Amino acid sequence: MAGKLPAFSERERAITSGISRQTFRKYGMSLACAGIIDDITGTAIIVAERIQRQLGKNFKLST
Numbered sequence: 686m687a688g689k690l691p692a693f694s695e696r697e698r699a700i701t702s703g704i705s706r707q708t709f710r711k712y713g714m715s716l717a718c719a720g721i722i723d724d725i726t727g728t729a730i731i732v733a734e735r736i737q738r739q740l741g742k743n744f745k746l747s748t
Contacts, residue, residue, distance in 0.1 A: 691718070 693701070698718060699709035709715070737743070 691715075691722075 691698070695709060695715055696706055698714065699706040702709065702714065704714075
């Protein structure tokens with residue numbers, strides 16, 4: 686996720702989490718969110734590659 690801005694601002698993420706922005710910052714929730722998103726993205730790429738192999742298709746994965 687280096688060099689990319691998140692789709693939602695820190696304020697919006699805090700509101701969605703049901704906590705204050707200050708608490709969101711205090712506990713480093715931005716890094717936690719980024720880690721979760723990176724894990725999900727990595728898993729999705731692996732799944733897409735396996736499906737591509739099973740189907741014998743050749744398509745480009747956008748990352």
